[in-house]
Amino acid sequence: MHVSANSLSDSVRWRRRKDNRPAEILSSALKVFSLKGYAATKLEIVAKQAGVSKATLYLYFESKEALFKAVVTEFVLPQIKRAEDQAQNYTGSIKILMHELLEHWRINVLETDVSGIPKIMIAEASNFPELATFYLDNVIKRAREFVTHLINLGIEKGEFRECNASYAARSFISTIIFTAIWEKSLAAYDEAYDTQAFLNSHLDIFIRGISKDIQE
Amino acid sequence: MHVSANSLSDSVRWRRRKDNRPAEILSSALKVFSLKGYAATKLEIVAKQAGVSKATLYLYFESKEALFKAVVTEFVLPQIKRAEDQAQNYTGSIKILMHELLEHWRINVLETDVSGIPKIMIAEASNFPELATFYLDNVIKRAREFVTHLINLGIEKGEFRECNASYAARSFISTIIFTAIWEKSLAAYDEAYDTQAFLNSHLDIFIRGISKDIQE
Amino acid sequence: MHVSANSLSDSVRWRRRKDNRPAEILSSALKVFSLKGYAATKLEIVAKQAGVSKATLYLYFESKEALFKAVVTEFVLPQIKRAEDQAQNYTGSIKILMHELLEHWRINVLETDVSGIPKIMIAEASNFPELATFYLDNVIKRAREFVTHLINLGIEKGEFRECNASYAARSFISTIIFTAIWEKSLAAYDEAYDTQAFLNSHLDIFIRGISKDIQE
Amino acid sequence: MHVSANSLSDSVRWRRRKDNRPAEILSSALKVFSLKGYAATKLEIVAKQAGVSKATLYLYFESKEALFKAVVTEFVLPQIKRAEDQAQNYTGSIKILMHELLEHWRINVLETDVSGIPKIMIAEASNFPELATFYLDNVIKRAREFVTHLINLGIEKGEFRECNASYAARSFISTIIFTAIWEKSLAAYDEAYDTQAFLNSHLDIFIRGISKDIQE
DNA sequence: GATGAATGAGTGTTCATTCAT
DNA sequence: GATGAATGAACACTCATTCAT
Numbered sequence: 001m002h003v004s005a006n007s008l009s010d011s012v013r014w015r016r017r018k019d020n021r022p023a024e025i026l027s028s029a030l031k032v033f034s035l036k037g038y039a040a041t042k043l044e045i046v047a048k049q050a051g052v053s054k055a056t057l058y059l060y061f062e063s064k065e066a067l068f069k070a071v072v073t074e075f076v077l078p079q080i081k082r083a084e085d086q087a088q089n090y091t092g093s094i095k096i097l098m099h100e101l102l103e104h105w106r107i108n109v110l111e112t113d114v115s116g117i118p119k120i121m122i123a124e125a126s127n128f129p130e131l132a133t134f135y136l137d138n139v140i141k142r143a144r145e146f147v148t149h150l151i152n153l154g155i156e157k158g159e160f161r162e163c164n165a166s167y168a169a170r171s172f173i174s175t176i177i178f179t180a181i182w183e184k185s186l187a188a189y190d191e192a193y194d195t196q197a198f199l200n201s202h203l204d205i206f207i208r209g210i211s212k213d214i215q216e
Numbered sequence: 217m218h219v220s221a222n223s224l225s226d227s228v229r230w231r232r233r234k235d236n237r238p239a240e241i242l243s244s245a246l247k248v249f250s251l252k253g254y255a256a257t258k259l260e261i262v263a264k265q266a267g268v269s270k271a272t273l274y275l276y277f278e279s280k281e282a283l284f285k286a287v288v289t290e291f292v293l294p295q296i297k298r299a300e301d302q303a304q305n306y307t308g309s310i311k312i313l314m315h316e317l318l319e320h321w322r323i324n325v326l327e328t329d330v331s332g333i334p335k336i337m338i339a340e341a342s343n344f345p346e347l348a349t350f351y352l353d354n355v356i357k358r359a360r361e362f363v364t365h366l367i368n369l370g371i372e373k374g375e376f377r378e379c380n381a382s383y384a385a386r387s388f389i390s391t392i393i394f395t396a397i398w399e400k401s402l403a404a405y406d407e408a409y410d411t412q413a414f415l416n417s418h419l420d421i422f423i424r425g426i427s428k429d430i431q432e
Numbered sequence: 433m434h435v436s437a438n439s440l441s442d443s444v445r446w447r448r449r450k451d452n453r454p455a456e457i458l459s460s461a462l463k464v465f466s467l468k469g470y471a472a473t474k475l476e477i478v479a480k481q482a483g484v485s486k487a488t489l490y491l492y493f494e495s496k497e498a499l500f501k502a503v504v505t506e507f508v509l510p511q512i513k514r515a516e517d518q519a520q521n522y523t524g525s526i527k528i529l530m531h532e533l534l535e536h537w538r539i540n541v542l543e544t545d546v547s548g549i550p551k552i553m554i555a556e557a558s559n560f561p562e563l564a565t566f567y568l569d570n571v572i573k574r575a576r577e578f579v580t581h582l583i584n585l586g587i588e589k590g591e592f593r594e595c596n597a598s599y600a601a602r603s604f605i606s607t608i609i610f611t612a613i614w615e616k617s618l619a620a621y622d623e624a625y626d627t628q629a630f631l632n633s634h635l636d637i638f639i640r641g642i643s644k645d646i647q648e
Numbered sequence: 649m650h651v652s653a654n655s656l657s658d659s660v661r662w663r664r665r666k667d668n669r670p671a672e673i674l675s676s677a678l679k680v681f682s683l684k685g686y687a688a689t690k691l692e693i694v695a696k697q698a699g700v701s702k703a704t705l706y707l708y709f710e711s712k713e714a715l716f717k718a719v720v721t722e723f724v725l726p727q728i729k730r731a732e733d734q735a736q737n738y739t740g741s742i743k744i745l746m747h748e749l750l751e752h753w754r755i756n757v758l759e760t761d762v763s764g765i766p767k768i769m770i771a772e773a774s775n776f777p778e779l780a781t782f783y784l785d786n787v788i789k790r791a792r793e794f795v796t797h798l799i800n801l802g803i804e805k806g807e808f809r810e811c812n813a814s815y816a817a818r819s820f821i822s823t824i825i826f827t828a829i830w831e832k833s834l835a836a837y838d839e840a841y842d843t844q845a846f847l848n849s850h851l852d853i854f855i856r857g858i859s860k861d862i863q864e
Numbered sequence: 865g866a867t868g869a870a871t872g873a874g875t876g877t878t879c880a881t882t883c884a885t
Numbered sequence: 886g887a888t889g890a891a892t893g894a895a896c897a898c899t900c901a902t903t904c905a906t
Contacts (some may be wrong), residue, residue: 033408035342039255043876051892055878064876072430125401132405135902140402164247167417168408171391173419178394185355189348201383202390209425214420237865261902269867271903280901453886467774468841469688475880487882496880555771557833558683564837572673573833594890599849601842606850607819610826618788623817633815634822641857669869691897699872704900712897867906875899882891 008215008216022060025050027113029071034116034184038068040126069131072121074112076135087150094154095207102203105176106196115180122181144169151210161212172206238276240373241266243329245287250332250400254340260361285347288337291330296358298324303366310370311423318419321392322412325339331396338397360385367426377428383427454492457482459545461503466548466616470500470556501563504553508567509545512574514540519582524591526586527639534631537608542627547612554613583642593644604638663725670708672697674759681846682764682832686772687715719778720769722782723762728790730756734799742802743855750851753824754844763828791816799858808858820854 027048032041043064047054061067083101090097109115125132147169155158179199248257259280263270277283299317306313318352325331341348361383369374395415453553460481464473478488493499515533522529541547557564579601586592610633675698680689691712695702709715733750738745757763773780795817802808826848 006250031273033251037253037255037339037343042345042874054876055892056890058877059890072330083266088897118270119338122335122397122401127256128405131407132402136402136405140406154349163421168415168421170414171418171421174394174398175387175390176292178390178397179346181338181394182390185338186352188342189345189352190356196388197380198383199379205387205425206421207385207425209423249873258899270901271867272865274902363885437665457775459651469685469687469771469775472775474787474878486880487888487890488882488886491886531830532673539826551770553820554767554829554833555685558836559685559688564834568834595853596845596849599846600853602846603823603850606826606830607822609828612823614822615771615830618784620774621777621784622788630815630818632852633812634819636809636818637857638853641853641855648814690895702897704869704870706898707869865899867904869905870887870903871900872902873900874903875898881893883888884890885888 002035021050021052021056025052025057025060025067026074028072029067030075030113030116034113034120038064038120038127043067060143060201062076065128068124069128072117072131072135075117076139079109079114079117080139080146083143087146093160094150094157098150098207099200099203102176102199103196106199110183111194112181116184117180118177118183119184140173140194142175147172154210159213161211163210175202175206228272234412235267237268237272239267241273241283241324242277245283245334246291246329248286249287250329250336254336254343259283274396281344284340285344288333288347288351291333292355295325295330295333296355296362299359300362303317303362310375311372314366314423315416315419318392318415319412326396326399326411332400333396335397335400336391338398356389359389363388370426374428376426379426384422388422391422453482453484453488457489457492457499458503458506459486460554461544461590462507462548465500465503466545466552467562469568470552470559471498475499476616497560498554500556501560504549504563504567507549508571511541511546511549512571512578516578517576519578526582526589526591530582531632531635534608534635535628538628538631540646542615548616550609551616552615572605587641590644592642595642600638600642607634669698669700669704673700673705673708673715674719675713678723678761678764681716681719681756682761684841685717686775691715697806712777717776720765720779720783723765724787727757728787728794732794733790735794742798742805742807745799746855747848747851750824750847751844754847758828758843760830764832765828766825767829767832775862786863788821791821802858806860807846809860811858816854816858821843823854838858 025046029041029046030135032046032049036045041064043057046067047057057067059069062199083105086101086104087097121135123134125135144166148165151160151163151165151168155162155165181194183195239260245257247261248262248265250263259273260270263273265405266273277286299321302317302320303313320356337348337351341351346364360382364381367376367379367384371378371381384427395411399411443533447634455636457478461473461478464478464481468477473496475489478499482489489499493502515537517530518533518536527641553567557588578595583592583595583597583600587594588599611627615627663701673694677689677694680694684685684693689712690701693703694715698705705715709718709812734749734752736743769780769783775785787830792814796813799811799813799816800809803810803813831843
């Protein structure tokens with residue numbers, strides 16, 4: 001039975017079984033797609049990575065395109081859900097919350113293969129319109145709304161100055177996403193840098209940028 | 217004679233004029249590469265866009281790869297040079313300079329096809345290592361150094377607080393580049409937004425974020 | 433144990449009974465082969481039709497080719513034997529006998545799946561030479577000889593005029609076989625017609641064509 | 649430019665040019681398709697037969713299916729048109745006309761590769777429904793109507809007895825088509841026979857079968 | 865210089881066949 | 886005996902590249 005790539009949002013798609021082939025295939029595919037791009041990815045390589053034959057891919061995914069879509073959809077929702085869950089019922093300082101979220105994201109997304117997804121989507125958006133829309137709606141917009149909401153909370157609480165929270169969220173998120181993209185592309189050729197320190201710096205500048213001036 | 221794609225930095229650049237075939241090919245190629253990605257780009261499409269036959273491409277570029285490299289190298293250097301020139305001999309407020317530079321970039325890069333270059337490089341970095349290195353060295357690092365320099369100037373002048381100028385530059389540039397990438401990818405599926413207002417907001421937050429606290 | 437497909441004439445034939453797997457497989461295979469042709473037939477479809485798994489086919493037939501040969505050989509001999517038996521010891525009018533034979537053939541061959549066999553053999557003759565030879569020898573030639581014999585009997589009895597009985601038999605049989613082929617191919621797209629009436633007409637013309645002129 | 653395979657009936661499809669590739673491909677394809685059947689035909693073989701590379705086929709036909717359809721449609725219409733033209737304005741004996749038509753058909757169809765078409769259509773009808781319908785309408789039905797018309801003429805002229813001309817035509821045509829099919833299938837394994845003599849015998853029996861009894 | 869025509873080298877996909885359970 | 890899972894081998898189709906004109 002093929003792993004559904006059309007019902008883009010239902011959660012459990014494959015049942016665990018011996019050796020969990022679909023999961024192995026998906027993570028191999030994530031690696032190769034995010035390294036090579038969709039068109040340059042050869043299914044033979046994906047199969048080899050997953051330790052199966054090329055034909056086996058077709059037991060679980062009906063085409064290269066379906067596999068690609070499954071890769072995106074499979075790894076995408078957990079990303080955003082995790083963040084939302086973490087913020088649930090939080091009542092403390094927004095600044096601290098954002099710091100925690102960022103740290104969490106760094107460890108669970110940035111430093112895992114999941115960070116390959118944004119690059120994939122950016123590169124292939126125009127080749128896979130519905131997928132692009134799905135990603136936009138389920139990740140980007142939700143992330144924007146989520147951060148916008150946090151900033152508005154901070155404004156209400158007096159932590160932040162009045163400002164256009166929506167633009168601010170967009171600013172903040174841009175760098176976050178870009179960092180993930182960077183890691184999977186030019187970072188390989190760049191000098192190493194301390195990602196954690198950079199992200200802290202980024203958050204610091206950002207928070208200062210939207211905070212009330214100390215002396216007002 | 218083939219347009220050199222190996223001497224990645226040579227200065228020959230094609231100015232549009234009647235029947236300037238290489239330039240027409242390059243700009244067609246830029247469009248298609250940045251829309252489809254390298255592998256998914258068919259030379260037939262590029263040729264059609266440029267109004268020539270597929271075989272004609274080979275009169276000017278020795279291979280698809282050479283054409284791709286030429287696209288990147290042709291359009292890249294002007295980008296960064298322009299910014300550097302503008303800052304030359306400037307002595308006023310760094311904040312105002314950055315605003316002017318950003319505006320200039322918005323008009324001359326973001327709103328032209330040149331903004332397709334970053335997306336191309338991000339997507340294909342791992343497939344074209346020397347090109348990636350070239351781009352990294354000639355655009356990214358130069359941009360980083362340039363902005364770092366500006367920030368340091370601002371610190372020296374007392375406009376900005378003491379901070380890690382390098383990280384700050386990276387923060388700033390990330391959003392700038394990401395905005396260009398975004399325009400060529402998911403923006404097509406997103407609601408329109410006011411890019412100029414967003415960039416102003418971004419700069420505003422950033423400058424506030426690195427400015428001295430008003431009352432210190 | 434595999435059902436022999438090499439000894440093309442052995443007598444084992446499967447009578448339907450509960451769980452008579454080979455027989456179910458054979459009749460499913462006959463249907464699919466005669467609908468799609470050999471190469472376009474997928475064993476998965478045959479298996480599904482027979483209500484078994486693809487692997488199960490291999491318990492009974494050692495290969496697709498063996499299954500195909502079994503299909504032909506299983507259904508072929510009864511066809512011709514039936515006719516021969518019917519003619520055995522007959523002494524009456526040849527014309528009437530031929531009418532009875534034709535009617536019998538219409539009911540027991542033409543209107544059953546067995547009529548798919550001629551189409552199969554015609555289409556695949558050049559892909560399965562020994563099978564073609566087997567079919568030729570065991571069906572076509574026997575049928576020709578049988579009809580030739582009947583016609584000669586008719587000539588001897590004074591029912592028919594002197595004529596080339598062999599050519600006449602060939603003529604007669606051609607239409608008979610063609611009718612079976614037609615039913616399994618283009619008839620599906622053609623207007624319905626009264627097969628029985630047509631066959632009667634055919635026999636009538638044929639008999640008149642080889643009969644003595646009434647008044648000579 | 650692809651050779652149209654959709655406009656199933658327009659006549660000139662390809663322009664002659666050096667070496668007339670499409671025609672060479674079509675006749676190679678006719679040979680292979682009628683020998684092997686659609687599914688078992690490998691384009692590599694067709695290409696080799698035509699003396700071109702596999703890729704070249706795609707310069708002229710957009711797919712295997714399109715090539716197949718072109719094969720059928722390319723060779724089909726001339727078949728039937730030729731017969732109709734020949735009968736145009738004829739006023740003599742129907743029997744003699746039919747003899748001439750049959751002889752013409754034997755030489756120009758039966759003994760050329762065109763005789764492969766009926767076998768192809770019979771075998772693949774269910775895999776290519778529109779093509780089947782096209783063939784049915786443009787060959788079979790037209791042939792039936794044509795022969796029916798001839799028989800009716802013969803009845804009017806007093807050559808033939810009153811009979812169901814439509815069934816009679818069907819009878820006559822069945823053998824004709826079957827003979828073509830036979831030549832391209834089992835005939836290869838059968839003893840040689842004198843086709844011309846057989847066809848004459850067939851026509852003789854048929855004409856006698858529908859003629860007025862001499863003495864009535 | 866420009867191109868229509870041709871193709872070699874590949875890749876996605878299918879399917880008969882195998883085999884551990 | 887029966888089958889779900891796996892795969893090697895094959896084939897349709899594509900496309901960057903070449904070359905005669």
